[in-house]
Amino acid sequence: xxxxxxxxxxxxxxxxxxxxxxxxxxxxxxxxxxxxxxxxxxxxxxxxxxxxxxxxxxxxxxxxxxxxxxxxxxxxxxxxxxxxxxxxxxxxxxxxxxxxxxxxxxxxxxxxxxxxxxxxxxxxxxxxxxxxxxxxxxxxxxxxxxxxxxxxxxxxxxxxxxxxxxxxxxxx
Numbered sequence: 001x002x003x004x005x006x007x008x009x010x011x012x013x014x015x016x017x018x019x020x021x022x023x024x025x026x027x028x029x030x031x032x033x034x035x036x037x038x039x040x041x042x043x044x045x046x047x048x049x050x051x052x053x054x055x056x057x058x059x060x061x062x063x064x065x066x067x068x069x070x071x072x073x074x075x076x077x078x079x080x081x082x083x084x085x086x087x088x089x090x091x092x093x094x095x096x097x098x099x100x101x102x103x104x105x106x107x108x109x110x111x112x113x114x115x116x117x118x119x120x121x122x123x124x125x126x127x128x129x130x131x132x133x134x135x136x137x138x139x140x141x142x143x144x145x146x147x148x149x150x151x152x153x154x155x156x157x158x159x160x161x162x163x164x165x166x167x168x169x170x171x172x
Contacts, residue, residue, distance in 0.1 A: 017041025
């Protein structure tokens, strides 16, 4: 089945919310952790396709099913996240964009994560952004390996699970 990457829209919000739930426990399903299954998506995915200063891309199968997404945020949305939990200034100062990516397990390890990040980097570069950061679940060892292969590095002065990518070091 063919997959294409296209810009995300508000119409995609239910699919993003579903994928977020199915990957929210260190890359595994978090269904057993939430009485309200929509909660992870409402925090970490849906706002990105509903706010005017955020955006994203989705992986869509020929059938129309959404199987993965990438959603960066700008400084305004990052400040909202900051109020939800305390983020060190070193993380916030690393780059003006924050990134969140999730792909269903059935579509992982096929190069789609790299393609989504390449799409996001190209978009952000055109917007004049010089880098991006993210916070990963420390239990998700596979995610750390994935990000390190792409050139993400620990952010000096931040917790170990805060990693960033400067685009001048990006090698497509």
